[in-house]
Amino acid sequence: YKRQIENGSSINVSTIVFDTSIDLFKNIDLVNRAVSLWKQTQPLLRSRIFVNDDDELKENNLELGKYFVFADDSVVNNMSNVKYLYFKASPDSSGSGTNNNKYDDCKDYWKLLVEHEMTMPIDWCNGLMWRLIFLNMNPCGSEANDGTTFKYGLLISVTHAIFDGASAFFTLNSLFHLIERLFT
16 A cells, blocks of 8 residues: 555545543543553554665565564654644624534534545654544533533544554554543
8 A cells, every 4th residue: 555655545534423421631641641552552553664675676676675664762652643623613703702603513523624634644654654633522612511421523544554444443442441441
């Protein structure tokens, strides 16, 4: 899939919308810790693609070596590929403070993020070959739906070289288990 990745294709974006009693945005450090542990459970979450473009191989018409290697520790250990987003409604133009615009309930904004993520290249050369976006989907401007349940969307963008749609959901399940265990 390397050539497809270079061309900006073969990027899968999967989304899970879920309710939880854990306020993820008040516990970002805990979620980041879970993501760090999650990376340790799956070698491909710490990988990038290495291309051996040795001139001697080219001269002898030998196929260039392409394989997975671990990304540099500085790349693996940072959280630059994990984002936390929320939307907040703007007041209406009448100044009444009530917003009757049907688009301000935030429930469908995640679909725009999926479209956006499909256009963003993956840094296969330096790693990591995936991104996460935690999206606060509670009604705009409110903390939670009922004070005890929080609604989120989770978008995972990956190259098809490391996950397909089904395996992305499977591996996200292990991330959810880590978050739950760290929280409890």
